[in-house]
Amino acid sequence: MGYKKPSFIEGIAEKLGIIPNLHKENYQEFDEDMRHFTDEEVAKMYENFPPPEKWDNWVEYNPKVWPKKEKTTYQIVPTTCFNCESACGLTAFINKETQEVVKLEGNPYHPGSRGRNCAKGPATINQITDPDRILYPLKRKGKRGEGQWERITWDEALDTIAARIRKAIKEDRRNEIAYHVGRPGNEKFMNWVLQGWGIDGHNSHTNVCSSGARFGYNIWYGYDRPSPDHAEAKFILLISAHLESGHYFNPHAQRIIEGKMKGAKLATMDPRLSNTASMSDYWLPSYPGTEAAVLLAMALIILEEDLYNREYLENWTNWQDYLKAKKVEITFENYISEMIKEYKEFTPEFAEKESGVKAEMIIEIAHKIGEAGERFASHNWRSAGASNLGGWAVARCLHFLTVLTGAVGAKGGTSPNSWNKFSPKQPNLPKPQKVWNELHFPKEYPLAFFEMSQLLPHFLKEGRGYMDVYFSRVFNPIWTYPDGFTWMEMFMREDKFGLHTALTPTWNETAFYADFVLPMGLASERHDINSYATHGGTWVAFRQPVLREAARRNGNPVEFTYQANPGEVWEEDEFWIELSWRIDPDGSMGIRKTFESPYRPGEKITIDEYYQYIFERIDGLTEKAKADGFTGKFAALEYMKKYGAYEIEKGESYKMNENPLSKEQLEGSEVDKTNGVIRKNGKEIGVMVNGKAVVGFPTPSRKNEFYSQTMVDWKWPEYAIPQYIKSHIHNDVLDKSKGEYVLVPTFRLPTLIHSRSGNAKWLVEISNRNPIWMHPDDAKKWGFKTGDLVKMNTDIGYFIDKVWVTQSMKPGVVACSHHIGRWRRPQDKIGNRWATNTVKIVDDGKGGWHMSTMAGIKPFDSKDKDSKRVFWKDGGVHQNITHAVHPDPISGMHTWHQRVRIEKPKAGENYGDIFVDTNKSHEIYKEWLAMTRPAPGPNGERRPLWFKRAFTPDKTKGGCYYINE
Numbered sequence: 015m016g017y018k019k020p021s022f023i024e025g026i027a028e029k030l031g032i033i034p035n036l037h038k039e040n041y042q043e044f045d046e047d048m049r050h051f052t053d054e055e056v057a058k059m060y061e062n063f064p065p066p067e068k069w070d071n072w073v074e075y076n077p078k079v080w081p082k083k084e085k086t087t088y089q090i091v092p093t094t095c096f097n098c099e100s101a102c103g104l105t106a107f108i109n110k111e112t113q114e115v116v117k118l119e120g121n122p123y124h125p126g127s128r129g130r131n132c133a134k135g136p137a138t139i140n141q142i143t144d145p146d147r148i149l150y151p152l153k154r155k156g157k158r159g160e161g162q163w164e165r166i167t168w169d170e171a172l173d174t175i176a177a178r179i180r181k182a183i184k185e186d187r188r189n190e191i192a193y194h195v196g197r198p199g200n201e202k203f204m205n206w207v208l209q210g211w212g213i214d215g216h217n218s219h220t221n222v223c224s225s226g227a228r229f230g231y232n233i234w235y236g237y238d239r240p241s242p243d244h245a246e247a248k249f250i251l252l253i254s255a256h257l258e259s260g261h262y263f264n265p266h267a268q269r270i271i272e273g274k275m276k277g278a279k280l281a282t283m284d285p286r287l288s289n290t291a292s293m294s295d296y297w298l299p300s301y302p303g304t305e306a307a308v309l310l311a312m313a314l315i316i317l318e319e320d321l322y323n324r325e326y327l328e329n330w331t332n333w334q335d336y337l338k339a340k341k342v343e344i345t346f347e348n349y350i351s352e353m354i355k356e357y358k359e360f361t362p363e364f365a366e367k368e369s370g371v372k373a374e375m376i377i378e379i380a381h382k383i384g385e386a387g388e389r390f391a392s393h394n395w396r397s398a399g400a401s402n403l404g405g406w407a408v409a410r411c412l413h414f415l416t417v418l419t420g421a422v423g424a425k426g427g428t429s430p431n432s433w434n435k436f437s438p439k440q441p442n443l444p445k446p447q448k449v450w451n452e453l454h455f456p457k458e459y460p461l462a463f464f465e466m467s468q469l470l471p472h473f474l475k476e477g478r479g480y481m482d483v484y485f486s487r488v489f490n491p492i493w494t495y496p497d498g499f500t501w502m503e504m505f506m507r508e509d510k511f512g513l514h515t516a517l518t519p520t521w522n523e524t525a526f527y528a529d530f531v532l533p534m535g536l537a538s539e540r541h542d543i544n545s546y547a548t549h550g551g552t553w554v555a556f557r558q559p560v561l562r563e564a565a566r567r568n569g570n571p572v573e574f575t576y577q578a579n580p581g582e583v584w585e586e587d588e589f590w591i592e593l594s595w596r597i598d599p600d601g602s603m604g605i606r607k608t609f610e611s612p613y614r615p616g617e618k619i620t621i622d623e624y625y626q627y628i629f630e631r632i633d634g635l636t637e638k639a640k641a642d643g644f645t646g647k648f649a650a651l652e653y654m655k656k657y658g659a660y661e662i663e664k665g666e667s668y669k670m671n672e673n674p675l676s677k678e679q680l681e682g683s684e685v686d687k688t689n690g691v692i693r694k695n696g697k698e699i700g701v702m703v704n705g706k707a708v709v710g711f712p713t714p715s716r717k718n719e720f721y722s723q724t725m726v727d728w729k730w731p732e733y734a735i736p737q738y739i740k741s742h743i744h745n746d747v748l749d750k751s752k753g754e755y756v757l758v759p760t761f762r763l764p765t766l767i768h769s770r771s772g773n774a775k776w777l778v779e780i781s782n783r784n785p786i787w788m789h790p791d792d793a794k795k796w797g798f799k800t801g802d803l804v805k806m807n808t809d810i811g812y813f814i815d816k817v818w819v820t821q822s823m824k825p826g827v828v829a830c831s832h833h834i835g836r837w838r839r840p841q842d843k844i845g846n847r848w849a850t851n852t853v854k855i856v857d858d859g860k861g862g863w864h865m866s867t868m869a870g871i872k873p874f875d876s877k878d879k880d881s882k883r884v885f886w887k888d889g890g891v892h893q894n895i896t897h898a899v900h901p902d903p904i905s906g907m908h909t910w911h912q913r914v915r916i917e918k919p920k921a922g923e924n925y926g927d928i929f930v931d932t933n934k935s936h937e938i939y940k941e942w943l944a945m946t947r948p949a950p951g952p953n954g955e956r957r958p959l960w961f962k963r964a965f966t967p968d969k970t971k972g973g974c975y976y977i978n979e
Contacts, residue, residue, distance in 0.1 A: 092658025149581025230409025303741025404739025462906025
């Protein structure tokens with residue numbers, strides 16, 4: 015980079031005019047010549063992140079015009095990424111002259127991501143500058159789904175929606191109001207809003223994402239997500255390609271690599287040779303749905319060879335309850351011997367027969383886990399838990415290994431996520447709602463860990479209810495969910511969905527069927543707080559609208575975020591506060607109380623006041639802010655606006671179950687002499703362990719529950735202890751003579767964002783196809799070669815895709831990535847042109863839906879010069895729409911794996927063709943519904959009282975938590 019004399023070749027090339035003569039006198043038109051900086055000086059300029067004291071006036075030079083020195087002065091404002099759940103830190107570089115965001119880089123002050131980002135973070139700039147983004151509120155013209163829209167004001171949208179909600183609440187039709195969210199992105203904000211309205215109106219995407227794994231963890235110890243301490247582990251076991259493409263994969267990947275650098279070994283169980291598996295010490299290519307069998311085989315080895323942690327098992331599992339239920343003498347030795355009897359069939363040879371994973375590898379890994387002891391870290395999120403009938407058993411059996419080694423909450427082990435996650439204290443906290451919405455939590459699924467959102471259109475189709483006011487927010491069920499044509503049918507009917515408001519910054523397949531489309535901000539255009547279990551510490555990050563913050567710093571503050579954002583793009587937080595205020599215009603409904611300022615009684619809360627209230631209640635943050643020079647009333651908020659994140663706890667939050675109960679907590683409590691559980695006012699608050707009163711775990715026994723009385727009480731006694739449940743796509747149920755395979759449709763490419771990559775040109779350029787992964791042995795049987803068309807017949811229809819022949823796929827299994835195949839119809843507003851096919855959809859009026867591709871991706875004219883450079887044509891195939899709903903009868907999780915019948919397309923059948931029979935899909939919905947064992951449970955309960963609910967209603971005896979037939 016520094017100044018150097020021209021080489022002989024350079025000299026000749028300069029003289030001939032082949033390259034510019036950079037060495038002639040006075041070549042530079044600027045006052046300084048970059049050539050005169052040394053290599054070390056240039057490296058220092060470009061490799062070190064700007065120090066915070068220079069964030070309001072940071073100068074950089076344009077490398078494209080080197081050696082000319084063309085400088086730009088930036089204002090740097092931190093925020094967080096919104097392109098996966100990790101919420102990694104970002105910093106927006108705002109051109110001070112134009113007040114435009116030019117680029118986004120990492121935030122080194124973010125304790126989770128530590129300044130590093132994957133491809134999705136910097137690609138946020140593509141989303142901001144996307145020429146097709148929605149910039150103003152819109153209202154449909156004509157019939158729903160016709161594609162005609164008109165621009166309206168925010169006031170018109172707010173007043174119309176508020177009046178409709180007000181009417182529904184006053185008429186006690188509270189269960190006809192629903193907020194349905196895809197990527198939440200905030201902490202408890204919508205609980206605050208919807209409970210402020212007094213409705214049970216929260217619906218989420220979680221039962222098509224992670225609910226299965228959550229249930230498996232929860233039934234053990236009352237926490238629903240793991241927090242592995244990868245960096246301190248000695249052995250790491252991942253179920254799926256987590257390092258490469260799972261949730262928190264950037265923060266986790268960093269720490270997994272740190273662990274490996276310290277000597278940890280990594281094993282990955284996945285039928286696909288993912289990037290993670292290829293970098294692992296052990297790849298376990300298991301047949302889908304057999305993971306629990308492999309894990310139980312490992313557990314048996316650990317038990318038989320005395321590799322378990324006796325002290326932990328004796329103190330922190332409910333082994334006495336287990337032996338009592340079995341009517342066996344209560345001794346610890348009997349506990350071990352009975353467990354060995356329970357799992358005697360799970361030999362390594364049996365597990366190999368079921369899964370295909372070699373017995374010797376199972377044995378070796380079991381030994382490694384036993385040797386790691388407390389330093390055994392593991393993780394399962396979607397993957398197997400989200401894919402199989404009984405998929406929740408995978409997480410349950412994985413946690414079994416964590417319990418056996420005593421690694422629960424230990425350094426280098428696997429903690430509950432909430433030990434490493436901040437939970438905010440909000441102003442004017444409303445009381446729990448006194449209604450229960452059976453469209454979200456129906457009686458048939460009393461143990462469902464989240465709302466049965468995938469079944470909503472079927473519930474409406476069979477007349478269970480009506481959605482008078484329905485919000486879809488960062489949510490696209492027509493495209494993302496299984497059975498999207500049934501969603502489309504219901505959205506078209508105003509007797510099923512009265513008013514549908516899509517809150518989205520971009521057009522999507524669901525927004526086409528809305529009544530209002532209201533543009534909400536992207537990562538750098540909105541407020542949120544984030545906190546996730548990325549490692550052993552605890553942090554909170556602040557997502558903020560960067561142009562609004564820059565305007566404030568520059569002395570030009572705005573009242574609402576849409577006044578600083580592009581066009582009139584707003585944000586959810588302010589939208590919900592304003593809407594809530596208008597629902598209750600005179601305060602007579604009691605709704606306004608929740609949304610009053612805690613600092614100005616009777617006045618509407620501002621967005622700054624909401625976040626200041628939360629931040630000033632975080633331990634140590636105000637003191638940290640004052641030490642940094644912030645002295646005003648909103649010092650904590652000012653600190654977060656400057657740095658974007660705060661580290662609450664650095665990483666020693668281990669074994670918190672052993673925290674002692676205080677004298678105040680114990681006052682008035684009673685100890686159950688049979689099991690040591692400490693109760694106060696009828697609630698379990700702790701447990702006696704070795705003569706000490708400690709908090710324990712949030713389960714009925716306050717311990718890890720190897721034996722679950724809950725499963726017995728709620729009519730599933732066969733699953734009282736961890737078990738292997740054969741999946742709905744087990745080899746036993748496939749007819750290979752008919753060309754039946756299992757399709758793995760859940761894996762994510764690390765450069766894509768579920769259904770939200772279409773407005774990020776860099777990401778689509780990298781990944782724009784979703785072929786069928788097929789092993790060469792299988793391809794040979796069919797005579798397929800890469801690029802050939804294949805017809806994938808599902809239970810309710812088919813889709814036609816291309817084959818990719820690769821040894822990265824387990825033989826007998828095929829796979830297809832789930833987040834490509836975006837589309838729009840000719841009449842729809844143009845959007846996501848980097849990624850969308852133009853399709854023709856034909857409804858035969860009898861439940862049959864046909865989709866065919868009219869045009870793929872092609873260059874287009876826009877204000878973005880790169881739009882003319884689009885070179886890819888293939889936009890992929892929409893596979894999810896051809897899947898029937900398969901709700902697990904216990905966890906409620908949609909089981910994504912599909913039994914498919916492979917064949918070669920017939921004459922006239924083309925790439926991208928899709929067919930679905932929604933009558934057949936409704937029949938399959940009823941078949942899976944018949945597998946359930948409905949509520950009530952003990953005492954008429956709708957759901958176990960100790961189970962979490964994301965949006966918990968009032969639990970008063972005899973209230974909505976109970977079924978009063």
